[in-house]
Amino acid sequence: MAGTTIKIGAEDNNKRRSATSVMPSFFSQTPVSNPMGTEANATQSSRLLDYGVLEQYLGFRVGDSSGISQSPRFTSTVDGRLSSSDLHSQAFNMTHPSTSTLLPGSQAMQFHKSLAPMPNIVSASSAQHENWGDSNMTDSSSHTDTSTDVEPRDKNLQFEMGQSAAVVISDYTDKSEERTQDQKTQRRLAQNREAARKSRLRKKAYVQQLENSRLKLTQLEQEVQRARQQGVFIASTADQSHAGSANGALAFDAEYARWMEEQNRHINELRTAVNSRTNDAELRNIVNNVITHFNDVFRLQGNAAKADVFHILLGMWKTPAERCFLWIGGFRPSELLKQSSHQAEDALSQGMDALQQSIAETLATGSSGSQGSSGNVANYMGQMAMAMGKLGSLEGFIRQADNLRQQTLQQMHRVLTTKQSARALLLINDYFSRLRALSSLWLARPQE
Amino acid sequence: MERIRDLASQKAVVIFTKSSCCMCHSIKALFYDLGASPAIHELDQDENGREMELALRGLGSNPTVPCVFIGGQFVGTTKAVITLHVDGTLKQMLINAKAIWF
Numbered sequence: 001m002a003g004t005t006i007k008i009g010a011e012d013n014n015k016r017r018s019a020t021s022v023m024p025s026f027f028s029q030t031p032v033s034n035p036m037g038t039e040a041n042a043t044q045s046s047r048l049l050d051y052g053v054l055e056q057y058l059g060f061r062v063g064d065s066s067g068i069s070q071s072p073r074f075t076s077t078v079d080g081r082l083s084s085s086d087l088h089s090q091a092f093n094m095t096h097p098s099t100s101t102l103l104p105g106s107q108a109m110q111f112h113k114s115l116a117p118m119p120n121i122v123s124a125s126s127a128q129h130e131n132w133g134d135s136n137m138t139d140s141s142s143h144t145d146t147s148t149d150v151e152p153r154d155k156n157l158q159f160e161m162g163q164s165a166a167v168v169i170s171d172y173t174d175k176s177e178e179r180t181q182d183q184k185t186q187r188r189l190a191q192n193r194e195a196a197r198k199s200r201l202r203k204k205a206y207v208q209q210l211e212n213s214r215l216k217l218t219q220l221e222q223e224v225q226r227a228r229q230q231g232v233f234i235a236s237t238a239d240q241s242h243a244g245s246a247n248g249a250l251a252f253d254a255e256y257a258r259w260m261e262e263q264n265r266h267i268n269e270l271r272t273a274v275n276s277r278t279n280d281a282e283l284r285n286i287v288n289n290v291i292t293h294f295n296d297v298f299r300l301q302g303n304a305a306k307a308d309v310f311h312i313l314l315g316m317w318k319t320p321a322e323r324c325f326l327w328i329g330g331f332r333p334s335e336l337l338k339q340s341s342h343q344a345e346d347a348l349s350q351g352m353d354a355l356q357q358s359i360a361e362t363l364a365t366g367s368s369g370s371q372g373s374s375g376n377v378a379n380y381m382g383q384m385a386m387a388m389g390k391l392g393s394l395e396g397f398i399r400q401a402d403n404l405r406q407q408t409l410q411q412m413h414r415v416l417t418t419k420q421s422a423r424a425l426l427l428i429n430d431y432f433s434r435l436r437a438l439s440s441l442w443l444a445r446p447q448e
Numbered sequence: 449m450e451r452i453r454d455l456a457s458q459k460a461v462v463i464f465t466k467s468s469c470c471m472c473h474s475i476k477a478l479f480y481d482l483g484a485s486p487a488i489h490e491l492d493q494d495e496n497g498r499e500m501e502l503a504l505r506g507l508g509s510n511p512t513v514p515c516v517f518i519g520g521q522f523v524g525t526t527k528a529v530i531t532l533h534v535d536g537t538l539k540q541m542l543i544n545a546k547a548i549w550f
Binding site: 341 | 533
């Protein structure tokens with residue numbers, strides 16, 4: 001019922017029809033008075049071309065009582081919303097209760113335009129016309145006779161025939177025009193869509209490329225910077241085998257730099273808090289922040305170690321002076337807390353030594369005495385495989401060392417009071433920043 | 449599984465290791481340094497090594513070695529041990545298990 005609303009009203013004739021239409025119609029209540037067909041022709045207000053056509057048609061159809069051949073049904077184009085059944089039912093509804101009041105000659109059709117594109121209206125109304133014609137045929141014969149508004153039958157008939165033919169043809173042509181119009185529109189829209197989609201994809205690809213080259217650019221910049229720092233000239237291209245680790249290493253460097261800045265900010269906060277003797281709770285807050293911030297860097301380090309273990313192990317991201325005091329990828333925990341961490345530190349150190357020794361052994365044996373070249377190669381491969389496995393445990397060591405550092409920091413925090421912790425953190429930070437300053441001074445010293 | 453439990457309750461400190469693992473070496477060093485004398489079981493020297501390893505993994509030890517038991521109780525792998533050590537808990541546990549006396 002949503003599709004078409006047909007309202008039948010009797011206008012000019014005094015017979016008012018009680019509305020059997022089911023819905024209010026938006027569309028123009030073009031009260032088309034069709035007292036006769038011809039007059040309908042002339043007087044109709046054609047908002048829609050079809051509408052007008054329909055009007056005519058309807059007027060004629062209704063007036064006819066002699067079963068003129070029906071125009072073909074255009075039911076095929078009726079879209080789902082205008083179901084023929086609806087029309088049927090409506091038609092029946094209309095004719096049913098008030099056949100007596102039904103005036104064939106005067107009817108107004110109103111269509112719910114918004115739902116039905118033009119061809120459909122045409123078709124629907126044609127279908128309706130069918131119905132009307134059908135239902136009216138049986139009933140209207142009497143009406144036509146009695147109606148005062150109907151023109152003389154024969155004239156009507158002739159006119160109607162001519163008109164209906166014309167109407168049919170115009171229906172068809174309209175329809176086909178509509179059809180092609182529609183097709184063209186559809187095609188155009190589809191093409192538009194395609195074009196839009198393609199351009200979106202292209203844009204995405206372009207953006208990807210841009211991102212990649214941006215990344216490469218930052219990498220190059222960092223490389224250059226580091227090279228300048230170390231006074232070494234680095235070859236411009238990094239080949240693919242190094243690319244992965246280089247990426248990881250450089251990414252870590254960048255993240256470490258960022259972490260440093262944040263750390264500085266926290267430390268400044270801490271310093272002002274300590275100097276201004278803020279209350280305990282706040283101080284504790286800040287200290288906690290600093291400690292958790294440390295955790296962040298340890299996590300970062302752990303991730304980076306997975307990507308490029310040697311970068312971390314050798315502390316490439318730290319300043320040269322810091323590297324002097326390096327212990328398994330970072331500072332010695334025992335510098336912070338002597339006793340407990342010392343033992344763990346020693347244990348880990350021993351483990352590291354053992355690892356290095358075993359790697360050396362693995363690589364050393366096998367160079368002595370082996371028969372045939374194939375034996376050599378197999379040996380070599382086996383060796384390498386073993387050495388690879390051992391290198392893998394390097395990462396484990398770094399992780400444990402970082403864990404130790406982290407735990408030591410926590411422990412220190414636990415052992416000391418808040419104020420002491422705050423001062424301790426400041427001290428640590430001072431120590432490291434002085435170390436870094438030493439490093440840069442050293443690098444910048446005038447070369448004799 | 450049973451074998452694990454069995455071995456773990458035989459001594460105050462029991463460590464399951466592999467001869468090829470250097471982290472095990474570290475942990476061993478740590479315990480020696482503390483004064484305990486742990487019982488070391490090398491899984492790659494044992495004929496039931498594979499299933500013992502699986503049992504250890506089932507207990508939640510990842511990586512499976514080194515795996516430490518103190519007083520028959522599952523302690524864990526390197527990370528756990530170091531964490532416990534730094535805040536002094538490890539020492540206390542050893543004392544409780546009578547592996548060390550001070």
